[in-house]
Amino acid sequence: MANELVLNGAAAHRAGGGWRALLRDPWVVLLLALVALGVAWALTDSAPAAVRHLWHWSPALLRGLGMNVQISVLAMALGTAAGLVVGALSLSPSALLRRLTRTYVLAFRNAPILVLVYFTTYVFPFELNLGGWNLPFPDWIKVVIGLGLPASANVAEIFRGAIQSIPEAQWEAAQSLAFRRAQIFRMIVLPQCVRRMLPSWMNLYASITMSTSLASLVGVHDLVDTATVASNTVARSDFTILVYFTLLALFFAYCYPIARWTRHLERRYAHH
Template sequence: MATELSLTRRCAPGRHPGKVLALATLLVWLAAGAPPREVFAPLLEWSPALAKGFALNILISLLAIGLGTLLGLAIGALNLSPLRLLRLPGRLWVQVFRNAPWLVLIYFTTYVFPFEIRVAGHYLPFPDWLKVTLGLALPASANVAEVFRGAVASIPGTQWEAARSLGFSRGQILRTIILPQCCKRMLPPWMNLYAVITMGTALSSLVGVHDLLDTAQIASNTVNRVGFTVLIYFSVLALFFAYCYPISRFTRYLERRYAFR
């Protein structure tokens, strides 16, 4: 029984991503009909454009998680306020944007916000990729607020009572005792959220943003070969996997490290 269990663990797909990727490559090769050189040559030609598109995906994900984190921490602080008048808008924000479809938010920010912004008599462009960033930052902020609330709630109440007995105010307890512990507890789910946001940037192609997926669609229509279409979409999948999988593995490491701290 123990031998079968160990064999199952060794053969689990999550433990051997390289083998899974190699198997997927073989399947793509067969689906493409063993593509010859004329199928791989266009992929090399389109590689710079694909890399530029993927760089835009990464930029959108970094800005979205950055804005979402700053806004989410502020919303989370409102949710911890002892005043009901301050907690209500924070909870409403979390409930609305945490349960709203991401694609709807992206369409909302893309077509509701203007294409130009007037600042000091000058018109500044408001590009679509920046609108997508705002659309992804909204659900990110709601999730960060919940992560922050959960991290604070996970701190034993005895620490609050001990700090109050020593004469600390509520603000001092949060700054010096609670928040340093929350940072460690928030890091794994925060990194997992960033990986999800990165994968969600693929939705930006639906509103005309020239990202990785949009570039792949243009390349597929331009070359117009079945083997190349299969190959380029597999390349898109491989790029997202290569970027997000290390984040997932590092998140699991942090979860194990901070499990009992």
């Protein structure tokens, strides 16, 4: 019985400590303050009509957010696949391959994302002709490629840094036990690299997600474009303020848990 009470008390303490830690977070405090301001504003005379309009547009806004999430997931998947290949080639014994991959990484890590989005939008055709079939090539796929390019360059650097952070002694010890190089990489090095890459990879994904807001500039019907259409249709200044505040809240609600989880993983793997 005493042990049960101690365990329950410890669990309650951890739960209470978690809530207190969350409430001490400045971003959470800021969000709560903004919500309080929004509630206070909603009590004014002009607010109810704006709120009704927002409720009417909410399904469209959520569909727009779904497009942003879809673009971010596919861009990160493309960037991760390409980045792992580029990162592996950057460790090649061939000096030519190392120079080529270094040029690729420098070019796309330092290129403005908006320029890349415009570039991929206009460099690719509006439809592809494959075997006599005309297949549409929608703008949102071009944005996926435009965001996937800088993502791949960053993933390549993350992967290269993770590989180089593994002590050389681990390779030598595994070789002394008659492990082949492929076995060493798959069984010893890669699991450690994944742990070391994950926090940086998640930070990069959050950054790519926020960059999807640029998709509206090239005609993609995403969250920002939906909010712009709604604002122009309703034509009320109070609704415009409310709808863009909603955009801020939606992006924050999606990206902030990723940031919190990233910090948790960084602390967890700090001593590994």
